[in-house]
Amino acid sequence: MILVTGATGKVGREATRQLLELGLDVRALSRTPEQAGLPGGVEVVAGSPADPTSLDEAFAGVSAALIVLSGEVADEAANVAAAARRAGLGRIVLLSSAGVLHPVPHGIADEHRAAEEAVRASGAAWTFLRPGPFHANTSWWIRTIRENGSVRCWIGNNPGAPVDEYDIASSAVSALTQDGHEGRSYLLTGPQTLTSREQARILGDVLGRELAFSVAPAEEVVEVFAGITGDRATAVTNVAALHSPRVPWAEPTTAVRDLTGREPRPYRRWAVENEALFAPEQSEQSQQSQQSEGSVV
Numbered sequence: 001m002i003l004v005t006g007a008t009g010k011v012g013r014e015a016t017r018q019l020l021e022l023g024l025d026v027r028a029l030s031r032t033p034e035q036a037g038l039p040g041g042v043e044v045v046a047g048s049p050a051d052p053t054s055l056d057e058a059f060a061g062v063s064a065a066l067i068v069l070s071g072e073v074a075d076e077a078a079n080v081a082a083a084a085r086r087a088g089l090g091r092i093v094l095l096s097s098a099g100v101l102h103p104v105p106h107g108i109a110d111e112h113r114a115a116e117e118a119v120r121a122s123g124a125a126w127t128f129l130r131p132g133p134f135h136a137n138t139s140w141w142i143r144t145i146r147e148n149g150s151v152r153c154w155i156g157n158n159p160g161a162p163v164d165e166y167d168i169a170s171s172a173v174s175a176l177t178q179d180g181h182e183g184r185s186y187l188l189t190g191p192q193t194l195t196s197r198e199q200a201r202i203l204g205d206v207l208g209r210e211l212a213f214s215v216a217p218a219e220e221v222v223e224v225f226a227g228i229t230g231d232r233a234t235a236v237t238n239v240a241a242l243h244s245p246r247v248p249w250a251e252p253t254t255a256v257r258d259l260t261g262r263e264p265r266p267y268r269r270w271a272v273e274n275e276a277l278f279a280p281e282q283s284e285q286s287q288q289s290q291q292s293e294g295s296v297v
């Protein structure tokens with residue numbers, strides 16, 4: 001039995017689907033199993049890495065786990081590691097972040113570093129997947145593209161090689177099901193170095209319309225983040241890191257190919273497959289996507 005946390009999200013849902021396709025037994029953890037919408041054949045159980053009381057049952061009879069953390073990452077990792085230790089779990093694949101390699105100190109990176117540390121100490125054989133920015137981050141642009149065909153970019157316009165959630169999920173499935181990945185960390189990127197402006201151009205090309213593009217200055221983004229969280233100091237360091245040109249995912253890596261045996265998907269493919277999200281009418285799928293917009297890196 002393989003356990004997937006965050007199984008209703010971008011990476012976990014696709015990883016769950018691929019594991020099922022391989023004929024493996026999959027257990028998915030969700031805070032709201034009745035709304036999970038996962039394929040039949042997946043055992044969906046109630047719980048969350050944020051709720052330590054839900055984890056012993058979730059880990060019972062599990063040989064390997066894909067751990068995706070979406071709330072307080074460090075605290076959730078501590079809960080998961082403790083439960084894994086109690087269960088004597090054999091293998092953990094942790095969805096970490098390329099942010100742990102970032103030269104500029106910031107809170108998101110610290111959270112993921114703490115999560116890796118907890119998992120390292122869990123006693124399970126571990127593999128860390130460290131993706132750069134997801135292709136799906138451009139779904140942040142849905143509202144303004146729908147409203148007026150514009151993109152306001154909050155993460156600066158520095159070049160990087162964003163990665164597709166499909167490839168992160170496939171990499172996770174390889175690490176869960178094949179030997180040889182224990183004790184290894186993989187910096188996952190897509191195949192191309194792109195700026196946000198170039199992504200907007202590709203998306204506009206796919207949508208058949210020219211999109212106006214502008215970059216929000218760091219001070220404006222700090223105001224927005226601090227307004228949401230109430231924590232200005234953390235907003236300042238996170239925004240400084242997001243706007244720093246020295247990103248660890250600046251160049252494509254071979255990690256997806258090393259793990260899956262095939263090339264990672266280009267951004268254009270994501271844009272083609274998700275074109276409907278940007279159409280003026282609000283579809284149910286796009287509402288779900290907007291609701292699941294997550295952290296940055």
Ligand SMILES: NC(=O)c1ccc[n+]([C@@H]2O[C@H](COP(=O)([O-])OP(=O)(O)OC[C@H]3O[C@@H](n4cnc5c(N)ncnc54)[C@H](OP(=O)(O)O)[C@@H]3O)[C@@H](O)[C@H]2O)c1
Pocket residue numbers: 006007008009010011012029030031032036047048050068069070071072073095096097098130131132133134137292293294295296297
């Ligand atoms: N976006 C990026 O560019 C990027 C880059 C590198 C790393 N990452 C990391 O990737 C992870 C997120 O992966 P993802 O995008 O696949 O996940 P996601 O879609 O954001 O969420 C996965 C699931 O986690 C649960 N969840 C959401 N918010 C939660 C909260 N506040 N507390 C507890 N559970 C919550 C939800 O499941 P239920 O409602 O069913 O419980 C959700 O479906 C994060 O650790 C993030 O730091 C992201």
